[in-house]
Amino acid sequence: MADTAQLFADAVGTDRVLAVDVINDDYTHDEALTAEPVTPAAVVLPETTEEVATILRTATEHGIPITARGAGTGMSGGCRPIDGGVVVSFERMDDILEIDRENFVAVVQPGVQLDELDEALAPFGLAYQVYPGEYSATLGGNVSTNAGGMRAVKYGVTRHHVLGLEAVLATGETIRTGGKIVKVSTGYDLTQLIVGSEGTLALVTEVTLKLYPRATHGATVLAPFPTIEAVTKAVPKIVASGVGPQILEYIDMLTMAAATAFVGLDLGIPDDIKEAALAYLVVSMESMHDDRLEADVVAVSELLFELGAMDVYVLPPAAAAGLIDAREKAFWVAKANDADDVVDVVVPRAAIPDFMARVAAIAADNGAWIAGCGHAGDGNVHMAVFQKDPEIRSTIMKALFAAGMALGGAISGEHGLGTEKKRYFLELEDPTKIELMRRIKAAFDPNGILNPGTIFD
């Protein structure tokens, strides 16, 4: 066993450590399209919070970089290992510790997967409402990137559902923040600071999540529009209607065709509409009451026609599930089609038409192809960029981010910066804020062992 692996084997036991010669390729990367895989010096698999603390004390003592890892489904390289560093994988800390039906919270270890949590909650009529596209993602990973997903238009993103954390600091102390409480004004909100910090501030060992009653009825309508501008202009009106959609997604023509083909879905849309529609809006609603849902579907359908929809399809449940599934797989479709990078710029909801116009100009100016879909209700635009030349692509990426920021948005709505988007962040963001964030980082991690190279250089 190499030196580094041996250090951790001595600290927490040989059966908790994978040395470099037995490390599976899976540990060397996440799903970022641009990050070269890196094999770490060791992968450590803690089973308890105490072991995590021991690992971090050992890493601090020896100055070894630590990269926390959930399921590796991230999009920005945030869990890509550091050369000579150690990956702490939470795959063995995967217990749902408690489902508290009186306080409407679940307490989970970071290695619990979204699909596992959902399965455990369903029998109780409860739901955790954050669903990024990939259900095999872990709660720990979701906390790390502040994951979002399609339901965010109604329920918000991960940070809105994390009520408390147990976390281990770089120097080995374990803290507990928040709890089974929905409000607190007692010192600084460490919970919200750690959520979205991409493994750079602390390692999360337990998460207390807010739950909701599980809606008993749901419906999805699909509306083709003649232009992407028409679809994006309809979005603020639907939000303003007060119907409270659970999902409000736009899908451009190319993405719709590729994604439905990818999952083998036929939505029964007539060919003449398919040919004329440049973009689609997907609106899902949910309720505890069948009659209220039906009334909402009628109201939304009428509104969609008023807003210029070419037609409105109330999808049968299987088709609706298929369409949501296809939308969730948009990344895999892009990857299968050899996309070169993906972005998830967020802009004010009403600025999507402006932003999309700038995207089209950026693509044209740089001889690139940019296809997309996105969380229209949130202003969170997901795009696949097709341009092989890394220098031109870098120009495109920077232009996309700068355009989003100029409209009052940010580089990432839910993917995070990781190693792959940080250079744009460091170039485009206000240096005063970056310096402030660096000082916060130092307040948590004075020796800089937690995920160096993510967010900051």
Add this chain to the structure above:
Amino acid sequence: MADTAQLFADAVGTDRVLAVDVINDDYTHDEALTAEPVTPAAVVLPETTEEVATILRTATEHGIPITARGAGTGMSGGCRPIDGGVVVSFERMDDILEIDRENFVAVVQPGVQLDELDEALAPFGLAYQVYPGEYSATLGGNVSTNAGGMRAVKYGVTRHHVLGLEAVLATGETIRTGGKIVKVSTGYDLTQLIVGSEGTLALVTEVTLKLYPRATHGATVLAPFPTIEAVTKAVPKIVASGVGPQILEYIDMLTMAAATAFVGLDLGIPDDIKEAALAYLVVSMESMHDDRLEADVVAVSELLFELGAMDVYVLPPAAAAGLIDAREKAFWVAKANDADDVVDVVVPRAAIPDFMARVAAIAADNGAWIAGCGHAGDGNVHMAVFQKDPEIRSTIMKALFAAGMALGGAISGEHGLGTEKKRYFLELEDPTKIELMRRIKAAFDPNGILNPGTIFD
């Protein structure tokens, strides 16, 4: 003009500065019952963000402590001046800069009052959903303490509605965080860190707030219960029912009698019920649809009977408004009755019965009288403590906070720590977290000029 006042007059103009001899008593305190008034060396009244930056640069240069002030309605001494320090009052920065109906946000200066914002939003059918009891409070003050209030059971507290900030750092740099966007994963969440920091991290000069469609229909039901335990046990069941109450408050017998008398309200409850009821539950619901609201009222009323309510009154609108008003005035009632301190401990919702039992024991053990009401849906228990002896009262306060924390709660759900609750925080909280918060404080405010004495010593 004394030296300190002159410094700031030189920096931002004489008409922006009140020197010590003309400082109104209002500036010397907030509404904390235990804090002795302090007259600052000067009150500065900036009119622009640039002036705030100049004020902070001057304060940094001369090492002068700065206390930010909104309307002075805080409960924990968070805006009490520091001897020799300067109060920055935001009363002249009171413009509603924008009501954006497409993105559903309002952009306001910190001196805007809640009632002013509500009045401006009503004609557009929009609402800002945080309503702490005092509508003359400012948005800046609300951001500072992360104010809550009765609607938090449905809508959350201030931090859930603040999408972005403009803030000036102690050293004079102005930063902008977040924006008109509902999600962001682009570095650390500075917005959420500043919210609730009680003027110790930065001075907020602009707030971007999330708005909602304003419900067109509302109803309030009042249910007397034979015991406080019965009322608190009913709460999780009502939340679990999925009806989504906008307000879910408990009011104990003493507070109900005193508060309704204070506002001259007769709810028409028969004497025999009044005599037998030890506590009341108030449930308000809202909807865009009259028929849905009616169905919800029926469902909640039936549920309340099942849960042991002695009767259920659907209040006429005027009586409902009167009752909410009376509940909001509970603090003033306590003050008028010579209460010695107030607390707003937060515990997990389902732990309220346990907590109330401990409160009763603490009161009995210490010869004190503790009356209360609270945001039952949030587990946020507001109590007035009647005990003149400061040493005994201190024992009581510490016991109340320790009891709340032992049940998984925190010292304050919405009032904050200020100068008046910090000693309990510093004594009872995990020292590792306190040290971490101190380092965060230093990252923002290396010279410690922002509200020293609040949260920390």
